[in-house]
Amino acid sequence: DTGVSQDPRHKITKRGQNVTFRCDPISEHNRLYWYRQTLGQGPEFLTYFQNEAQLEKSRLLSDRFSAERPKGSFSTLEIQRTEQGDSAMYLCASGGGLAGGRTQYFGPGTRLTVL
Amino acid sequence: DQQVKQNSPSLSVQEGRISILNCDYTNSMFDYFLWYKKYPAEGPTFLISISSIKDKNEDGRFTVFLNKSAKHLSLHIVPSQPGDSAVYFCAATIYGQNFVFGPGTRLSVLP
Numbered sequence: 001d002t003g004v005s006q007d008p009r010h011k012i013t014k015r016g017q018n019v020t021f022r023c024d025p026i027s028e029h030n031r032l033y034w035y036r037q038t039l040g041q042g043p044e045f046l047t048y049f050q051n052e053a054q055l056e057k058s059r060l061l062s063d064r065f066s067a068e069r070p071k072g073s074f075s076t077l078e079i080q081r082t083e084q085g086d087s088a089m090y091l092c093a094s095g096g097g098l099a100g101g102r103t104q105y106f107g108p109g110t111r112l113t114v115l
Numbered sequence: 116d117q118q119v120k121q122n123s124p125s126l127s128v129q130e131g132r133i134s135i136l137n138c139d140y141t142n143s144m145f146d147y148f149l150w151y152k153k154y155p156a157e158g159p160t161f162l163i164s165i166s167s168i169k170d171k172n173e174d175g176r177f178t179v180f181l182n183k184s185a186k187h188l189s190l191h192i193v194p195s196q197p198g199d200s201a202v203y204f205c206a207a208t209i210y211g212q213n214f215v216f217g218p219g220t221r222l223s224v225l226p
Contacts, residue, residue: 004158031211033214040218041219042204042218042219043159043204043214045215048212048213055212058213091159093158093214103149104149104211104214106160106161107158109156111156
């Protein structure tokens with residue numbers, strides 16, 4: 001399977017704990033995006049990388065959120081001191097490069113539940 | 116400020132008929148538009164896209180129409196099938212950077 005993969009698929013944590021999610025994009029794509037989606041809403045943009053450079057961050061991304069893409073391949077999204085309001089589906093997408101163009105393709109998502 | 120709007124939260128259509136999903140946007144700088152389909156507990160699946168320099172793009176049963184002067188696009192599905200029942204999201208982007216999504220329309224295709 002050469003699609004976008006995300007790990008874990010589900011995460012349950014207690015308020016105040018740190019969590020980290022991983023995304024492996026389609027290998028030919030140089031852009032990688034993170035989104036958050038809550039029930040009844042469309043995906044909300046969080047941040048985007050072109051290769052290893054983080055080019056844009058949403059105002060939604062508080063100081064507790066950090067994302068990295070150290071070698072321009074996989075990416076991690078860390079949430080520190082989780083709050084109940086962080087409960088959501090976290091989606092990763094990739095695109096760009098010769099193969100991806102301006103279309104982005106999503107992974108299956110990581111569902112986070114903060115108790 | 117919602118830059119991409121889908122004003123119909125839900126739509127029901129009989130199998131075999133046409134489904135028309137609508138989307139409006141406010142930012143005239145958007146140069147590329149996409150439609151995604153989403154099933155529960157899965158990530159959105161790309162369906163079809165259109166560049167701002169075109170007014171129509173067709174792929175099998177799916178056609179997207181773009182009316183730039185009205186800042187409106189629509190997705191037509193003909194004929195509709197029960198497997199098309201899902202939530203459909205409209206998205207827009209400038210140069211493939213920040214993608215902005217609408218809130219979605221839930222399509223139900225009735226057998």
